[in-house]
Amino acid sequence: MSRRLFGFSRQLLARALRLRCPRCGEGKIFRRVLTYSEHTHCPRCGLRYDPHGESLAFMYVSTAFLTGVMVIVMLFMHPESIASGRMVVIPIALALYVSTLPVRKALAIALNYLNHPLP
Numbered sequence: 023m024s025r026r027l028f029g030f031s032r033q034l035l036a037r038a039l040r041l042r043c044p045r046c047g048e049g050k051i052f053r054r055v056l057t058y059s060e061h062t063h064c065p066r067c068g069l070r071y072d073p074h075g076e077s078l079a080f081m082y083v084s085t086a087f088l089t090g091v092m093v094i095v096m097l098f099m100h101p102e103s104i105a106s107g108r109m110v111v112i113p114i115a116l117a118l119y120v121s122t123l124p125v126r127k128a129l130a131i132a133l134n135y136l137n138h139p140l141p
C-alpha cells in the first residue's frame with residue numbers, strides 16, 4: 023500500500039514540476055506562467071484546482087521556508103558591509119520567490135489533490 027502511495031506521490035510531483043493537472047497530467051495549471059494567470063479548472067478533465075483556497079497556506083509556508091534558506095545563506099556570507107550584503111541577498115531572494123512561484127503553486131495543488139483525490 024505504501025509503495026503504491028509512493029508511486030502516486032512521485033507521479034503527482036512530476037506533474038507539478040511540469041505545471042500540469044495532478045489528476046490527468048495533461049491540462050495546464052497556468053494560462054500564462056509569466057503573468058501568473060492560472061486556470062480555475064483543468065482544461066482537459068475539469069478538475070477544480072483549488073476549490074477551498076487551501077493552496078494559499080502552502081504558499082505562505084513555502085515562502086517562509088525560502089526565507090529561512092535565505093537567512094542561512096546570509097549567515098554564511100561575510101560581506102564587507104551590511105549594505106553590500108543586502109545588495110546581493112535581496113535581489114536573489116526576490117528572484118527566488120518570483121521564479122519558484124508557479125512551481126510552488128503547482129506543488130500546493132498536487133498536495134491538495136493527494137489529500138483529497140476526487141474522482
Ligand SMILES: [Zn+2]
Binds near residue numbers: 044049066069
Ligand atoms: Zn486534468
